[in-house]
Amino acid sequence: MKIVAVTACPTGIAHTYMAAEQLEKTAKSLGHQIKVETQGAMGIENELSTSDIQQSDVVVFAVDIAVEQPERFFGRKLVQVSVQDAIKDPKGVIARLR
Amino acid sequence: MAVDFCFKFPLPNGLHARPASHFQEITKRFRSKVELIHERTCYKANVRSVLSMVSADIKWEDPCRVQITGEDEQPAMEAVRSFLKNVLPHCDEALPEIAPAAAGALSAAEAPLPRSLKSAGLKSYLRGTAVSGGVGWGDVVLMGCVALPPELEHETATNLAVEQDKASSAIAQVSAAINAKIEAARHRQEIEVLKAHAAIVGDVALAESVAELIDGKRRTAAQAIVDACRTFTDALRNAHSAYLRERILDIEDVCTQLLEKIVWPGAIRVTPRLTSPSICVADQMTPGQFLALDREHLKGLVLSDGGTTSHTVILARSMNVPTLVRVAKAIATLRPGQEAIVDGELGLLVTEIPEPVRRYYRKERDTLAQRRRQLDAFRTRGGKTTDGHTIEVAANVASAQEVAIAMRGGAQGIGLFRTEMLFMDRAAPPGEAEQAEIYCAAVTAAGDRSVIIRLIDIGGDKPAPYLNLPAEVNPFLGYRGARLYREFAELVKTQLRAILRGSVTGDVKILVPMVCCLEEVRDVRQLLTEAAEELAKNGVKIDRLPPLGVMIEVPSVAFLMPELCREVDFFSIGSNDLIQYFLAADRANQKVSNLYTWSHPAFLRLLKSVVDQAKAHGKWIGLCGEMGDAVAALPLLTGLGLDEISLSAPRLGDAKAAINASSFVQCRQLVDAAINCATRAEVESLLQEASATSDANAPAFSADLIVQSDAVTKEEVIRQLTNTLHLAGRVPRRQALEEAIWRREDTYSTGFGHGFAVPHCKCDCLTANSMAIARLATSVEWGSMDGKPVDVVILLAIRPQDHAQQHMRIFARLSRLVMREEFRDHVRQTQDPVELAAYIERELDQRPQPANA
Numbered sequence: 040m041k042i043v044a045v046t047a048c049p050t051g052i053a054h055t056y057m058a059a060e061q062l063e064k065t066a067k068s069l070g071h072q073i074k075v076e077t078q079g080a081m082g083i084e085n086e087l088s089t090s091d092i093q094q095s096d097v098v099v100f101a102v103d104i105a106v107e108q109p110e111r112f113f114g115r116k117l118v119q120v121s122v123q124d125a126i127k128d129p130k131g132v133i134a135r136l137r
Numbered sequence: 138m139a140v141d142f143c144f145k146f147p148l149p150n151g152l153h154a155r156p157a158s159h160f161q162e163i164t165k166r167f168r169s170k171v172e173l174i175h176e177r178t179c180y181k182a183n184v185r186s187v188l189s190m191v192s193a194d195i196k197w198e199d200p201c202r203v204q205i206t207g208e209d210e211q212p213a214m215e216a217v218r219s220f221l222k223n224v225l226p227h228c229d230e231a232l233p234e235i236a237p238a239a240a241g242a243l244s245a246a247e248a249p250l251p252r253s254l255k256s257a258g259l260k261s262y263l264r265g266t267a268v269s270g271g272v273g274w275g276d277v278v279l280m281g282c283v284a285l286p287p288e289l290e291h292e293t294a295t296n297l298a299v300e301q302d303k304a305s306s307a308i309a310q311v312s313a314a315i316n317a318k319i320e321a322a323r324h325r326q327e328i329e330v331l332k333a334h335a336a337i338v339g340d341v342a343l344a345e346s347v348a349e350l351i352d353g354k355r356r357t358a359a360q361a362i363v364d365a366c367r368t369f370t371d372a373l374r375n376a377h378s379a380y381l382r383e384r385i386l387d388i389e390d391v392c393t394q395l396l397e398k399i400v401w402p403g404a405i406r407v408t409p410r411l412t413s414p415s416i417c418v419a420d421q422m423t424p425g426q427f428l429a430l431d432r433e434h435l436k437g438l439v440l441s442d443g444g445t446t447s448h449t450v451i452l453a454r455s456m457n458v459p460t461l462v463r464v465a466k467a468i469a470t471l472r473p474g475q476e477a478i479v480d481g482e483l484g485l486l487v488t489e490i491p492e493p494v495r496r497y498y499r500k501e502r503d504t505l506a507q508r509r510r511q512l513d514a515f516r517t518r519g520g521k522t523t524d525g526h527t528i529e530v531a532a533n534v535a536s537a538q539e540v541a542i543a544m545r546g547g548a549q550g551i552g553l554f555r556t557e558m559l560f561m562d563r564a565a566p567p568g569e570a571e572q573a574e575i576y577c578a579a580v581t582a583a584g585d586r587s588v589i590i591r592l593i594d595i596g597g598d599k600p601a602p603y604l605n606l607p608a609e610v611n612p613f614l615g616y617r618g619a620r621l622y623r624e625f626a627e628l629v630k631t632q633l634r635a636i637l638r639g640s641v642t643g644d645v646k647i648l649v650p651m652v653c654c655l656e657e658v659r660d661v662r663q664l665l666t667e668a669a670e671e672l673a674k675n676g677v678k679i680d681r682l683p684p685l686g687v688m689i690e691v692p693s694v695a696f697l698m699p700e701l702c703r704e705v706d707f708f709s710i711g712s713n714d715l716i717q718y719f720l721a722a723d724r725a726n727q728k729v730s731n732l733y734t735w736s737h738p739a740f741l742r743l744l745k746s747v748v749d750q751a752k753a754h755g756k757w758i759g760l761c762g763e764m765g766d767a768v769a770a771l772p773l774l775t776g777l778g779l780d781e782i783s784l785s786a787p788r789l790g791d792a793k794a795a796i797n798a799s800s801f802v803q804c805r806q807l808v809d810a811a812i813n814c815a816t817r818a819e820v821e822s823l824l825q826e827a828s829a830t831s832d833a834n835a836p837a838f839s840a841d842l843i844v845q846s847d848a849v850t851k852e853e854v855i856r857q858l859t860n861t862l863h864l865a866g867r868v869p870r871r872q873a874l875e876e877a878i879w880r881r882e883d884t885y886s887t888g889f890g891h892g893f894a895v896p897h898c899k900c901d902c903l904t905a906n907s908m909a910i911a912r913l914a915t916s917v918e919w920g921s922m923d924g925k926p927v928d929v930v931i932l933l934a935i936r937p938q939d940h941a942q943q944h945m946r947i948f949a950r951l952s953r954l955v956m957r958e959e960f961r962d963h964v965r966q967t968q969d970p971v972e973l974a975a976y977i978e979r980e981l982d983q984r985p986q987p988a989n990a
Contacts, residue, residue: 049186049189049884050881050897050898050899052897052898052899052933052935052945052948052949052952053887053895053897053933053948053951053952054887054889054952055949055952056948056949056950056952056953057889057895057952057953057955057956059953060952060953060956060957061956064956077949079945079949080899080935080945081942081945081946081949084949103186104183104186104189105183105186105189123885123922126889126890126922126956127889127890127922127923
């Protein structure tokens, strides 16, 4: 699977990146491709481009707050989970994407 | 189409999880977009998200705006407004009474207790106003109250004649004993007190009252004495004059002595000798009584009554004795001998000490002691900014004994020696010889440093009775300070002669209080000349008259500077009274004390004008009011270009540390910006910004921020980490940081499993972005995602102001690293903090490489 993801936690200091790390590690270990955009205190990093999104099979939002520039994802297959879910059970989250 | 509503956030604990969830609830009925905007930071929170609201970091009194957009915005706004008015203010648990703002503090006193103290189960305590910091621990010693044990209180008098005899015999014996002591006494202070006591015991009204109570009311001698004592002291309690109220203690002292002749000494509460760590509790206490207490065993002081600037308080502060005033009903609720803690940081008297509270205060004591030791390092240094500008840091004292203490504490001089105490509490003013002895002692203790002695500054509110000053409706605007000098010229000349004698042994300067016009200065010059002549006639030749300066406290002086500069040698700004007169607000009047503040831009403009004019005429100018005690004000005082600031001795270390870390150029810029502000709020926020950015480049992490912890609860761990940052000089106000961490932690636990937790927050109270690590000896429950306890806690704290990309990158990188087992193992297993810090630095330095699709 080609996965694109956005992580965003309210304070934007720690959990945004922890979730990103978990999703990347887990997806890769399961043989998927993944690109994770983080929305944290530094703003948007590793921004997902139009082609990233178009070429993806599924979009994952691991977020506790509203995603910035959500219009990029309109019409895509989207699965939304909490940041905690991504950190605690990344395998479960990936499983939900099929 | 949108609707708006502005308000100030009403809850002292800020917008945390609980009120936020109530707020979120009401939006569920509507479809419109509801936003909560923090006006200062412009952060927009989505009211439908509790987390979003909590992230807004809205604190008490922050200006907020609710904005609602959508088809049902009108009904939604109505519901929101109703909520804000009726529900929100009650969302929190009942809060403890907010103490009045401490003089010199930047914001209102923090009323809520630290989380770690609340969770330690603090239940029994009394609230007061802390006037001297630190933590004092000991057994309660009640002072000054005369009372009989129950069996004697209810005893019936069987033979009235016998009781009369007992009473008159007691009076005679005590009278004789006091007179004998007067003969034998050496110290003048002691003699004055004894003479006052002799007057009381020999007082006809006392004897008559006692006799009447025995005969008329059938009281026993002991009961009659206690009753008579109460009658007299009650009458005095309502006296306007503080001086008279303090006489209550003398009466009680005498009655105690009388009772000792009749009942056994153990039965009555006497003014005690301290033999073990003690917390002394009294309704009031005179400076003399305070000085008589055994310094080694006096660990804390609690006064039910008492202003924040009374001389006893000033003494207690200079000797680092944690002190609380305005602790209501203290004497009534305490038992002698019970263990108690005086918390001079939060203003609490803790009367029951369960084990977790004990642990909390032991840690507090250690942390404060460590901080003091750090500041001690500045003892031998002067006040010098990073770019080489010097400002003298001196001490305010009220007695010769304090001079030695101040010099040991690193004072570069005595900026103010208040002499009033020498004139109060006595039946006649001190003579020339007595004063000269004191001034010489002060000057000698100061070594080669300068001592500025202020002439007697007394007024209607603290009279020396021998002056017979008339009672005034408005003593503050009345007959006080230099205004008395014409009428009491001889008194002043006596003091001047004594000061001149002192000037022979060292560097002395003379300061005139309450000057409002040139004539007063000329009068004092004249008196000084005459005093010198009188000394010359007695064979004491003064080669050079000491410099003569004036206090700047009456605002008129600000517009008289050119003339004054021609006739005086130096100036000292008395900020306390200057602020009161300038803003027309009595700091002791709770209705208007909130107006009393040095951060008012108009006041800062006044200061700048006065300092600029003094410097333009080449005159030395210092400041001796409590504004110098406030660390937040130091950049302004430095930037103004003052030659000196004089503050209370315990503040010397903090002041020097702050000055030595600042840049004069930046301080000057700060002053220029501050005087252009329109309100105190603008000034205060400017100062807060400045204090934060000054440490912007400090590294976020270092080995001294890695600590071993024996904490057993989450609260203790978080408290310890805030203390660690505090001791590293990264957060002056610990409680603000503690609360910010909890705001995030309450939303959901930062324990993500594997025995690790990453509490984090944004807090503008930090002076530098920081990361700290605690390795716990025992695992602690953290409410983690995997339900298991935690043994490594990493705190990430960042300032919201400058989105310091550099540090944020480090935190982001760290957040990824903690998800890796190898990293976690390393953090657990590397014993040496220096080695661990180096490992972490290496790992952090590697560029983050998120995988690409």
